[in-house]
Amino acid sequence: MIRLKLPDYKYQTEKVKERFSRLKRRSITMEVRNLTKKFQGIDGPVTALKNINLKVHKREFVCVIGPSGCGKSTLIRTLAGLEEATSGEILLDDKVVTKPGPERGMVYQEYTLFPWLTVKKNIMFGLLESGATRSNAESEARQWTSLVGLEKFENHYPSQLSGGMKQRVAIARALANQPKILLMDEPFGALDAQTRAKMQVYLMEIWKNIDITILFITHDLNEAVYLADRVVVLKANPGEIQEIIEVPVPQPRNPSQFITPEFLATKHHIETLIHPKGELKEVDNLNLVRMVNVKSDIGDVF
Amino acid sequence: MPFLAVRKPLSKEKRSLVAILSFAIPLMIWSAVSYLPFVWHPLIKVTDAGSVDYFKANMLVPRETFEFEAEKSVSAGLDPPSGLPANPLYLPAPHEVGKALYTAFATEPRRQSEKWLHESLWSSIQVIFWGFILSSMLGIPIGILAGTFDFFSKLFEPFIEFFRYLPAPAFGALAVAILGIYQAPKIAIIFIGTFFQQVLVVANTTRKLDPALLEAGQTLGANNRSLLLKVVIPGILPDLYRDTRILLGWAWTYLIVAELIGTSSGITWFITQQARYKNFDNVYAAIIIIGVLGLFIDFLLAYFGRRFFPWKTT
Ligand SMILES: Nc1ncnc2c1ncn2[C@@H]1O[C@H](COP(=O)(O)OP(=O)(O)OP(=O)(O)O)[C@@H](O)[C@H]1O
Numbered sequence A: 001m002i003r004l005k006l007p008d009y010k011y012q013t014e015k016v017k018e019r020f021s022r023l024k025r026r027s028i029t030m031e032v033r034n035l036t037k038k039f040q041g042i043d044g045p046v047t048a049l050k051n052i053n054l055k056v057h058k059r060e061f062v063c064v065i066g067p068s069g070c071g072k073s074t075l076i077r078t079l080a081g082l083e084e085a086t087s088g089e090i091l092l093d094d095k096v097v098t099k100p101g102p103e104r105g106m107v108y109q110e111y112t113l114f115p116w117l118t119v120k121k122n123i124m125f126g127l128l129e130s131g132a133t134r135s136n137a138e139s140e141a142r143q144w145t146s147l148v149g150l151e152k153f154e155n156h157y158p159s160q161l162s163g164g165m166k167q168r169v170a171i172a173r174a175l176a177n178q179p180k181i182l183l184m185d186e187p188f189g190a191l192d193a194q195t196r197a198k199m200q201v202y203l204m205e206i207w208k209n210i211d212i213t214i215l216f217i218t219h220d221l222n223e224a225v226y227l228a229d230r231v232v233v234l235k236a237n238p239g240e241i242q243e244i245i246e247v248p249v250p251q252p253r254n255p256s257q258f259i260t261p262e263f264l265a266t267k268h269h270i271e272t273l274i275h276p277k278g279e280l281k282e283v284d285n286l287n288l289v290r291m292v293n294v295k296s297d298i299g300d301v302f
Numbered sequence B: 001m002p003f004l005a006v007r008k009p010l011s012k013e014k015r016s017l018v019a020i021l022s023f024a025i026p027l028m029i030w031s032a033v034s035y036l037p038f039v040w041h042p043l044i045k046v047t048d049a050g051s052v053d054y055f056k057a058n059m060l061v062p063r064e065t066f067e068f069e070a071e072k073s074v075s076a077g078l079d080p081p082s083g084l085p086a087n088p089l090y091l092p093a094p095h096e097v098g099k100a101l102y103t104a105f106a107t108e109p110r111r112q113s114e115k116w117l118h119e120s121l122w123s124s125i126q127v128i129f130w131g132f133i134l135s136s137m138l139g140i141p142i143g144i145l146a147g148t149f150d151f152f153s154k155l156f157e158p159f160i161e162f163f164r165y166l167p168a169p170a171f172g173a174l175a176v177a178i179l180g181i182y183q184a185p186k187i188a189i190i191f192i193g194t195f196f197q198q199v200l201v202v203a204n205t206t207r208k209l210d211p212a213l214l215e216a217g218q219t220l221g222a223n224n225r226s227l228l229l230k231v232v233i234p235g236i237l238p239d240l241y242r243d244t245r246i247l248l249g250w251a252w253t254y255l256i257v258a259e260l261i262g263t264s265s266g267i268t269w270f271i272t273q274q275a276r277y278k279n280f281d282n283v284y285a286a287i288i289i290i291g292v293l294g295l296f297i298d299f300l301l302a303y304f305g306r307r308f309f310p311w312k313t314t
């Protein structure tokens, strides 16, 4: 086996370094201070999140990654105001927020378009709630549908769309409110690999062209490194920040960077954080006893 | 595609065939019992009394009695009676009921004060309609509120849970005392029979709405009022419609009891009257009319349902 010689993930070229220093000088869109979230479990309280501290700068793209059940969804739901923090604060543009609001857009993994509204009317929903007139909302919704390339489908119901199209509408619906931050919880998790790759490119395009800050949850290493300026790695039980990584892959990104040394180095590092060596325990090994005597004309697949 | 495939819809032709069978099978059983003399037929209809002095033509006698009398007269060297196997009066043959269905509408009532069948039916429909509308006007909003806000759930549901176990007809006498003897107490019984179930059923349906839709609404800036009017209500509408169809069926089942209260009226008056005259063919005709009417209304509602909710693919 060939061992690739990878650079240190902390090594940044001058250009990347310079970009990060500019990024850190931008204003802070969302700040999380000492956030702790406990759930009342069946046998006592469960600490889902512990002492989370995070600053997301304006127009930054932050990915949150971590093993299953580490509290990623809990984090984003708390940021959205859908769960109440047990302690700590969430600040949006320096103001404490506790309730959900249109200045924090949300896109979920499951499809949450309103099934009784057409694509256009789904997008109009938030606009009308914020007091836009019907005709304004309608023309604005049209622009958003064409931005996500769905003009032809503006009068379709969600049940008539593919998974990727539904998520595009969901993104447009959240963006139409012009939120300060877009919170995305594994938005492409239910899509097939190809659609997913396309959606990533899409999202990058949108992010480049629109004044939006994104906090994106994923459990896909490639997705995290490809999309993010910084990757927040969580660990489980309790959910704590393990490390915040500045991705050394230069911007603007494109899919050919998937195999550059700095990309692989970052990916490798996150991998070792999430799955430390020797973590594979006894219980994870298949019990092969039953498989030894499988009757087959072909004895060995190799 | 086979007829029995787990959770797979049948083809269009097969579906119609099975639907026809669902009515044809009971009708065939009924016909067999009515027209095949060797099936059941526990009685003998006397055609000729012979020497038996208490027999008369067209009289229905139990088979054993007939055979006993026949043997007795034969052994005494007298004329034996003759007769044909017959079913009891309360089981008329399909063609008799069919005829009654027609004559029930076409015959003038016996007395001036009595009503034509279609008038009786109309009166029944009005009782159902008003009972159900009044119940829905209160029950659906309360159900939706209880399903949306825990406050209303805790405020209404414990009492309703208690009240729904009280049989609606038990309030008959009270309803008459308060509301008089005409239509009002009957409407009240339909109301009582429907309302309490309705609140609970609607509340449950409301609770089943995907909470992610409510959260999506909140993150899009909807306040409580908007959530209720623009997310909850449209979200549950198809299920609410289906519930309403089912509840309307329940309201129908209360009809007969309701109409017995105060002065008997409507289709129930017709049925009890005909049963008193032993015109059982008319009784069956009336029962069939109720069934057909209910089925027709349900068909109509199902048809409109598909038009109302175009986003529902099924
Ligand atoms: N409503 C709740 N009540 C009790 N415990 C909860 C609740 N929601 C989440 N938890 C617990 O909090 C922990 C974190 O859950 P969470 O859904 O945030 O994980 P996650 O990182 O999003 O997982 P996944 O990658 O599978 O989506 C889990 O142990 C879970 O059991």
Ligand SMILES: [Mg+2]
Binding pocket: A072, A073, A074
């Ligand atoms: Mg999750």
